[in-house]
Amino acid sequence: MKPVEKICISCPVGCHLSIEMNHGELLVKGNACPRGVDYARIEMTEPKRMVTTTVALTEAAINRLPVKTDRPIDKDKVIALCKFLRTVSFKAPIQCGDVLITEILGTDVNLVATRSV
Amino acid sequence: MNNKYDVIVVGGGPAGLAAASEAAKNSGVRVALIERDAFLGGILNQCIHTGFGLHHYKEELTGTEYAHRGIMSIEASSVDVYLEAMVMSIDEGHTVTLISQTLGYVKLWGGAIILAMGCRERARGSVIIPGTRPSGIFTAGTAQRYVNIEGDQVGKRVFILGSGDIGLIMARRMTLEGAQVLGVAELMPFSSGLTRNIVQCLEDFDIPLFLSHTVVKIEGETRLEQITIAKVDADYRPISGTEKTFACDTLLLSVGLIPENELSRQMALEMHALTRGPVINNLMQTSMPSVFACGNVAQVHDLVDHVSEEAERAGKHTAIFSKTVVPMLEKAITVETDDAFGMVSPQKLVRFDFENQPLQTAALRLRVKKPYTSAWLVIKSGDVQLMRLRKNHLTPGEMVHIAVDLNAMPLESETIKVYLEV
Numbered sequence: 001m002k003p004v005e006k007i008c009i010s011c012p013v014g015c016h017l018s019i020e021m022n023h024g025e026l027l028v029k030g031n032a033c034p035r036g037v038d039y040a041r042i043e044m045t046e047p048k049r050m051v052t053t054t055v056a057l058t059e060a061a062i063n064r065l066p067v068k069t070d071r072p073i074d075k076d077k078v079i080a081l082c083k084f085l086r087t088v089s090f091k092a093p094i095q096c097g098d099v100l101i102t103e104i105l106g107t108d109v110n111l112v113a114t115r116s117v
Numbered sequence: 118m119n120n121k122y123d124v125i126v127v128g129g130g131p132a133g134l135a136a137a138s139e140a141a142k143n144s145g146v147r148v149a150l151i152e153r154d155a156f157l158g159g160i161l162n163q164c165i166h167t168g169f170g171l172h173h174y175k176e177e178l179t180g181t182e183y184a185h186r187g188i189m190s191i192e193a194s195s196v197d198v199y200l201e202a203m204v205m206s207i208d209e210g211h212t213v214t215l216i217s218q219t220l221g222y223v224k225l226w227g228g229a230i231i232l233a234m235g236c237r238e239r240a241r242g243s244v245i246i247p248g249t250r251p252s253g254i255f256t257a258g259t260a261q262r263y264v265n266i267e268g269d270q271v272g273k274r275v276f277i278l279g280s281g282d283i284g285l286i287m288a289r290r291m292t293l294e295g296a297q298v299l300g301v302a303e304l305m306p307f308s309s310g311l312t313r314n315i316v317q318c319l320e321d322f323d324i325p326l327f328l329s330h331t332v333v334k335i336e337g338e339t340r341l342e343q344i345t346i347a348k349v350d351a352d353y354r355p356i357s358g359t360e361k362t363f364a365c366d367t368l369l370l371s372v373g374l375i376p377e378n379e380l381s382r383q384m385a386l387e388m389h390a391l392t393r394g395p396v397i398n399n400l401m402q403t404s405m406p407s408v409f410a411c412g413n414v415a416q417v418h419d420l421v422d423h424v425s426e427e428a429e430r431a432g433k434h435t436a437i438f439s440k441t442v443v444p445m446l447e448k449a450i451t452v453e454t455d456d457a458f459g460m461v462s463p464q465k466l467v468r469f470d471f472e473n474q475p476l477q478t479a480a481l482r483l484r485v486k487k488p489y490t491s492a493w494l495v496i497k498s499g500d501v502q503l504m505r506l507r508k509n510h511l512t513p514g515e516m517v518h519i520a521v522d523l524n525a526m527p528l529e530s531e532t533i534k535v536y537l538e539v
């Protein structure tokens with residue numbers, strides 16, 4: 001099988017990976033660190049993405065609270081998640097790192113605040 | 118109020134935060150941090166995406182989380198923070214004049230000053246596009262602030278000119294906000310953004326990237342209605358017959374950043390043509406001995422981790438500088454580059470710190486003008502080769518870092534030059 005070219009996006013280095021499946025075994029080249037191999041495996045089977053966005057915020061000096069998923073969520077759920085988050089609102093005070101919603105949209109992913117307000 | 122400080126830091130972004138807390142770690146060093154905004158954190162407050170901190174904190178953080186850590190360490194330190202305080206001038210390299218919301222007009226004196234004012238976007242005026250002047254045209258950074266901090270809707274059908282990181286990040290951001298991003302046009306035959314941003318901001322959402330294209334026409338009465346893009350030739354001139362039109366209400370311009378150097382120019386610091394910031398040495402010192410610079414004010418960085426690293430270096434050396442009377446005696450080595458590079462920093466190298474301790478290495482950062490899959494970086498002094506390094510995947514969007522062995526620099530040499538050999 002011809003190797004698949006993918007760019008590892010696990011960190012800003014952006015290594016150019018060459019991924020080969022050899023009798024069910026994954027052969028990764030071009031990765032500068034072991035995370036590249038994990039990225040290749042997940043990207044070839046079930047791609048996931050971290051989501052960062054903002055939610056409505058009241059009783060604070062700013063109008064939006066930045067948030068993130070605490071782990072990557074299935075790539076095909078990203079748009080639905082953002083759509084849902086446009087309907088929620090939170091009240092200050094909130095600490096950076098606070099869990100705002102657990103098991104969002106029936107996944108094992110939680111929503112976390114990324115700024116103190 | 119005691120207005121006399123050992124170190125005064127201008128700007129409370131990641132550079133200022135790291136420089137101030139590092140300087141304050143030295144006992145007896147009194148530090149002031151001045152920020153014109155109501156919050157510390159600088160540009161990071163609008164960077165809600167991840168990709169920060171992997172080198173500095175060994176974990177991946179969002180911009181706001183990265184800022185939070187810096188702010189926490191300032192709060193735990195002895196640094197005096199002045200918020201909503203704008204520095205108007207710096208005289209004789211020591212006297213800082215600021216206008217504060219609460220304190221009014223204040224003069225502070227600093228044994229050493231660290232410039233950490235960051236950068237700003239090139240103005241809309243610097244891109245000349247024929248056509249009408251409707252509303253709906255924003256710089257990408259302004260749109261980022263509107264969307265991420267103020268929570269304003271910027272537009273529904275968006276086109277982006279410029280494929281630098283801010284443009285790419287905003288393509289994804291607007292998509293997640295429910296807008297339709299029709300495409301990104303880039304004048305150059307390659308993107309200046311990080312490769313990972315092309316993957317996760319454009320390819321993930323099937324947003325087309327038009328390389329070697331530019332916007333040639335803007336139409337709309339009060340609000341933007343339609344834009345036209347065209348392919349450009351090798352001299353960046355639009356090629357007729359290649360036009361494509363897009364109906365859109367918003368055009369984001371991601372046309373690059375320039376260091377914020379009003380104050381540097383006012384002080385008549387020696388400026389560098391490539392970085393457009395002050396000329397600095399590896400101790401982050403400018404041409405005025407008591408004035409230092411770090412972060413985006415010195416050179417536009419792509420990673421905040423590098424900003425913090427050099428800011429800590431600035432903090433450390435300024436703290437020493439403020440406590441010693443010995444001036445720099447040694448003659449600095451000048452760093453030059455050949456045409457392949459669009460930037461080099463620092464531009465001067467010294468071999469000893471302010472306590473006259475020898476330094477072993479110096480971090481040199483360079484930016485290539487166009488991508489190379491593989492090349493040699495060669496440092497020469499005259500005809501003598503001092504260093505030769507192989508580098509793969511060089512792109513304008515990612516700075517090259519090399520550790521220069523200062524012991525290998527010939528003492529009598531006053532200039533070294535970095536060459537790129539393909």
Ligand SMILES: Cc1cc2nc3c(=O)[nH]c(=O)nc-3n(C[C@H](O)[C@H](O)[C@H](O)COP(=O)(O)OP(=O)(O)OC[C@H]3O[C@@H](n4cnc5c(N)ncnc54)[C@H](O)[C@@H]3O)c2cc1C
Binds near residue numbers: 012283
């Ligand atoms: C859209 C975008 C995406 C980015 N993505 C990434 C990424 O994924 N990963 C990464 O590592 N880095 C990223 N960066 C880069 C990183 O954010 C910057 O390199 C970093 O913020 C620069 O820090 P700074 O302190 O030099 O400048 P800034 O953050 O700009 O801070 C400068 C501060 O100085 C203040 N100031 C200016 N003039 C004065 C004055 N006269 N008086 C008082 N205060 C003043 C300003 O208000 C500001 O708060 C990104 C940047 C942008 C814009």
Ligand code: SF4
Binds near residue numbers: 008011013032
């Ligand atoms: S392989 Fe490692 S170094 Fe390379 S992009 Fe992936 S995480 Fe970063």
